[in-house]
Amino acid sequence: MIYWLDLFGVAVFACSGALAAGQKRMDLFGVVVLAFVTAVGGGTLRDLVIGTTPVFWVRDPLYVWVALAAALLTFVVAHVRPLRSNLLVIADAFGLAVFTVVGTRIGVDQLGPGVIAAMTGVMSGVFGGIIRDVLVNRVPLVLRREIYASAALLGAITLQLLDALDIPSPAPALIAGTLVLALRLAALHWRLHLPAFPGRSG
Amino acid sequence: MIYWLDLFGVAVFACSGALAAGQKRMDLFGVVVLAFVTAVGGGTLRDLVIGTTPVFWVRDPLYVWVALAAALLTFVVAHVRPLRSNLLVIADAFGLAVFTVVGTRIGVDQLGPGVIAAMTGVMSGVFGGIIRDVLVNRVPLVLRREIYASAALLGAITLQLLDALDIPSPAPALIAGTLVLALRLAALHWRLHLPAFPGRSG
Amino acid sequence: MIYWLDLFGVAVFACSGALAAGQKRMDLFGVVVLAFVTAVGGGTLRDLVIGTTPVFWVRDPLYVWVALAAALLTFVVAHVRPLRSNLLVIADAFGLAVFTVVGTRIGVDQLGPGVIAAMTGVMSGVFGGIIRDVLVNRVPLVLRREIYASAALLGAITLQLLDALDIPSPAPALIAGTLVLALRLAALHWRLHLPAFPGRSG
Numbered sequence: 210m211i212y213w214l215d216l217f218g219v220a221v222f223a224c225s226g227a228l229a230a231g232q233k234r235m236d237l238f239g240v241v242v243l244a245f246v247t248a249v250g251g252g253t254l255r256d257l258v259i260g261t262t263p264v265f266w267v268r269d270p271l272y273v274w275v276a277l278a279a280a281l282l283t284f285v286v287a288h289v290r291p292l293r294s295n296l297l298v299i300a301d302a303f304g305l306a307v308f309t310v311v312g313t314r315i316g317v318d319q320l321g322p323g324v325i326a327a328m329t330g331v332m333s334g335v336f337g338g339i340i341r342d343v344l345v346n347r348v349p350l351v352l353r354r355e356i357y358a359s360a361a362l363l364g365a366i367t368l369q370l371l372d373a374l375d376i377p378s379p380a381p382a383l384i385a386g387t388l389v390l391a392l393r394l395a396a397l398h399w400r401l402h403l404p405a406f407p408g409r410s411g
Numbered sequence: 412m413i414y415w416l417d418l419f420g421v422a423v424f425a426c427s428g429a430l431a432a433g434q435k436r437m438d439l440f441g442v443v444v445l446a447f448v449t450a451v452g453g454g455t456l457r458d459l460v461i462g463t464t465p466v467f468w469v470r471d472p473l474y475v476w477v478a479l480a481a482a483l484l485t486f487v488v489a490h491v492r493p494l495r496s497n498l499l500v501i502a503d504a505f506g507l508a509v510f511t512v513v514g515t516r517i518g519v520d521q522l523g524p525g526v527i528a529a530m531t532g533v534m535s536g537v538f539g540g541i542i543r544d545v546l547v548n549r550v551p552l553v554l555r556r557e558i559y560a561s562a563a564l565l566g567a568i569t570l571q572l573l574d575a576l577d578i579p580s581p582a583p584a585l586i587a588g589t590l591v592l593a594l595r596l597a598a599l600h601w602r603l604h605l606p607a608f609p610g611r612s613g
Numbered sequence: 614m615i616y617w618l619d620l621f622g623v624a625v626f627a628c629s630g631a632l633a634a635g636q637k638r639m640d641l642f643g644v645v646v647l648a649f650v651t652a653v654g655g656g657t658l659r660d661l662v663i664g665t666t667p668v669f670w671v672r673d674p675l676y677v678w679v680a681l682a683a684a685l686l687t688f689v690v691a692h693v694r695p696l697r698s699n700l701l702v703i704a705d706a707f708g709l710a711v712f713t714v715v716g717t718r719i720g721v722d723q724l725g726p727g728v729i730a731a732m733t734g735v736m737s738g739v740f741g742g743i744i745r746d747v748l749v750n751r752v753p754l755v756l757r758r759e760i761y762a763s764a765a766l767l768g769a770i771t772l773q774l775l776d777a778l779d780i781p782s783p784a785p786a787l788i789a790g791t792l793v794l795a796l797r798l799a800a801l802h803w804r805l806h807l808p809a810f811p812g813r814s815g
Contacts, residue, residue: 230554238561239554242537253460258657260666262462263522270526320667324674335646339748344541346550348750352634352643359642432756440763441756444739455662464664465724472728546743548752 210379211314214386215252215265216275218307223248223279225300226341231287232297233345243344244280245273248304250337255312255329259319298397301338301350306389309334309361310382313368322369330365331358334389356396364389412581413516416588417454417467418477420509425450425481427502428543433489434499435547445546446482447475452539457514457531461521500599503540503552508592511536511563512584515570524571532567533560536591558598566591614783615718618790619656619669620679622711627652627683629704630745635691636701637749647748648684649677652708654741659716659733663723702801705742705754710794713738713765714786717772726773734769735762738793760800768793 226247230240249266256264266272312333316326335351335358342349351357364385371381395401428449432442451468458466468474514535518528537553537560544551553559566587573583597603630651634644653670660668670676716737720730739755739762746753755761768789775785799805 233550233554235554236557238559238564242553242560257459257661258666258668258671260668260671262460262464262666264460264462267460267462267522267527267531273526273530320671324677325671328677329671343545343747344551344554346548346750348637349748351646352637352639352748355640357642358646362642435752435756437756438759440761440766444755444762459661464662464666466662466664469662469664469724469729469733475728475732545747546753546756548750 210382211311214307214382215311216272218304218311219248219252219272219275220279221300221307222251222304222337223276224283225297225304225338227280227283228287228297228300229341229345231283237284240284241277241280243341244283245276246344247337247341248272248276248279250340251308251312251333251335252337254336255315255333258332259316259329261315261319295397298350299394302390302393302397304337305334305357305361305393306364306386308337309364309389310368310386313365313385314382317369317372322372326369327362327365330368331361334358334361334364356392356401360389360392360396363392412584413513416509416584417513418474420506420513421450421454421474421477422481423502423509424453424506424539425478426485427499427506427540429482429485430489430499430502431543431547433485439486442486443479443482445543446485447478448546449539449543450474450478450481452542453510453514453535453537454539456538457517457535460534461518461531463521497599500552501596504592504595504599506539507536507559507563507595508566508588510539511566511591512570512588515567515587516584519571519574524574528571529564529567532570533563536560536563536566558594558603562591562594562598565594614786615715618711618786619715620676622708622715623652623656623676623679624683625704625711626655626708626741627680628687629701629708629742631684631687632691632701632704633745633749635687641688644688645681645684647745648687649680650748651741651745652676652680652683654744655712655716655737655739656741658740659719659737662736663720663733665719665723699801702754703798706794706797706801708741709738709761709765709797710768710790712741713768713793714772714790717769717789718786721773721776726776730773731766731769734772735765738762738765738768760796760805764793764796764800767796 223244226244227240229247230243235243249272253264253266256262309330313326313330315333316329320326320329339349339351367388368381368385371384425446428446429442431449432445437445451474455466455468458464511532515528515532518531522528522531541551541553569590570583570587573586627648630648631644633651634647639647653676657668657670660666713734717730717734719737720733724730724733743753743755771792772785772789775788
């Protein structure tokens, strides 16, 4: 099930990358490149730091095709009907939830539960979006004053707690993923945020 | 021959990095750093994702010296005579062509022909330039509305097709590399571009 | 001793990341993310390119806790009293000195002395700060017209020279680290810089 979740995460993050490219009016191939980088960036970094190489999409080309198909679909749909501007952050929220769960699960499998598995989860969830935002020259979503990486961290911790309580699979993954998604969407809707750094406003 | 091509690619991409640094009026060491990162960035990422570590320039320090020499040469020449402003995109086009061929060849050797070898080719070709442009705070060439990564992809596919037809080496590499270079230079000269994302112009 | 130095480097670079996040008025978690990325970025890239995986902070979670603690401490202190604006570049200078020494030492241990060990030293020293500056959308310190990476390079060379002269440990590390720090602080204080690229001023 982790595998299908992961493919779903790749698809929605590819959409978010394509939409970000679209906001910059990039051409077809810029859209594909940005979609691909966004979709596989987090998982690639995760595989690299834990030493699982070749990385996941080199081992299994299906990921590449899924990202490509999602990017093209987004491109085509955008030509048929105008896309709502908040679609990007919603696709991003789904990708964040899915990749956090997948990354935490892989971290636990490879390295045991603990802080590092939480880090691999958060990293998988946020890094693709960071690359996307850096490439289109925006301050990354994760670094803005909204609940984002904190939602991922809570999800990574929840997954490990539910595992420790011997909740049978796939309940922990579903609960943790739903939690991340709900937190992120709630933060977007009600503009929730954490305490900020003091200093001059700006 | 791949080895000499690769060194040539490192040299021209180092020049393009040095020229980009020059446009920002960086000092000698900023020039060297940016030249080096541009020259080895694509190949480093390629080696990391396919799991060939230590990466190429750690295994063979000659790459480091070539990048350094090319950066210093660019710096010195720029002091003797003013450089034409389109030299950067031309050096970039040569680097793109060479690294796409080298990256595809290495991908095929390590993982067999297919979509992943095409990806390693495109990645080797475009990633150094992406890092260069991110560091000098420009939108990457690859993401602008010009034929760029699409030229690399066509080259990666062509190389694999010619291989499949048993064309003897080094003809496939030469033909594919020339194709990428010609496409890229033609795109620059006649401002060719792919269909763009719809939406508000910008 | 390298281990304790490394932890110290992680702490000061985490502070510099937290301070950079603070200048952009990020929230608590943005501060933590940026602090962590800055603190482990250089060492992560070093471990990846020389093929030592899992990378250091995955092998030893203490690094994660140190970075986290340093980020939180910076956040709390900033709420109690306003921080001086040059604290960021001073913390950065300490991190640069420490990581250059640690990175060079690890490079020598893994690959023998030489140009590659110097590169791993410089890379460890400068890369975390590059990521930090890219994420907050500034031109990286290393690429500005100040002595920065050149100080790291001198330190990496000095360490290897002192090793070659059989100076007993820990003198080479201390001398090389002090040299980097002194050069960097002197460059900041007296605005020393290297010759710049010719061309239009800007």
